[in-house]
Amino acid sequence: NAGVTQTPKFRILKIGQSMTLQCTQDMNHNYMYWYRQDPGMGLKLIYYSVGAGITDKGEVPNGYNVSRSTTEDFPLRLELAAPSQTSVYFCASSSLYGYTFGSGTRLTVV
Amino acid sequence: TQLLEQSPQFLSIQEGENLTVYCNSSSVFSSLQWYRQEPGEGPVLLVTVVTGGEVKKLKRLTFQFGDARKDSSLHITAAQPGDTGLYLCAGLYTGTASKLTFGTGTRLQVTL
Numbered sequence: 773n774a775g776v777t778q779t780p781k782f783r784i785l786k787i788g789q790s791m792t793l794q795c796t797q798d799m800n801h802n803y804m805y806w807y808r809q810d811p812g813m814g815l816k817l818i819y820y821s822v823g824a825g826i827t828d829k830g831e832v833p834n835g836y837n838v839s840r841s842t843t844e845d846f847p848l849r850l851e852l853a854a855p856s857q858t859s860v861y862f863c864a865s866s867s868l869y870g871y872t873f874g875s876g877t878r879l880t881v882v
Numbered sequence: 883t884q885l886l887e888q889s890p891q892f893l894s895i896q897e898g899e900n901l902t903v904y905c906n907s908s909s910v911f912s913s914l915q916w917y918r919q920e921p922g923e924g925p926v927l928l929v930t931v932v933t934g935g936e937v938k939k940l941k942r943l944t945f946q947f948g949d950a951r952k953d954s955s956l957h958i959t960a961a962q963p964g965d966t967g968l969y970l971c972a973g974l975y976t977g978t979a980s981k982l983t984f985g986t987g988t989r990l991q992v993t994l
Binding site: 776803805807812813814815816817820822830862864866869870871872873874875876 | 886888915917922923924925926927930970972980981982983984985986987
């Protein structure tokens with residue numbers, strides 16, 4: 773049971789670079805989410821999707837973009853990396869019973 | 883933006899002690915979940931509570947949902963080193979389309 777798979781696990785970016793964080797789930801969940809977690813803090817919602825082709829902004833969407841072309845995949849795009857985007861990023865999917873999280877991507881922008 | 887407060891932020895106790903973590907909001911939840919997160923991993927769901935006044939037990943963990951559905955608590959009996967981790971409460975507010983709002987977390991350390 774793979775659940776939610778995120779890649780890469782770690783990444784260092786230079787200011788202004790771009791990258792895509794990958795997220796795939798094999799549970800056929802319609803709902804998927806991207807959160808960021810800063811040190812000592814809870815999780816803040818960046819973007820979410822209620823199904824293929826449908827995405828919406830969360831609490832902290834600035835500097836990020838998402839797409840949802842299939843039920844399984846929900847990539848997060850950073851276009852112009854900034855030091856403020858240094859964080860741990862978690863992808864999750866949900867059913868009626870709760871959320872399933874990936875193991876996270878630790879991103880450092882220098 | 884709904885605010886979900888957890889207390890305490892940090893807790894360091896010895897094996898065998900009991901502890902309680904609190905989660906409070908000024909708004910009503912349609913449901914509330916508790917997660918546990920270990921270093922380098924994503925949060926893992928422990929329990930979901932839905933009904934005001936509901937009490938759920940998971941071995942040595944007891945979860946309670948307030949009667950007014952604005953607060954919740956997690957009680958651990960006879961804590962063990964394996965209970966060490968970050969405990970997060972997360973609330974689903976009415977009309978938020980399955981978007982959880984997370985508390986800031988309680989970091990628990992249990993030592994021998």
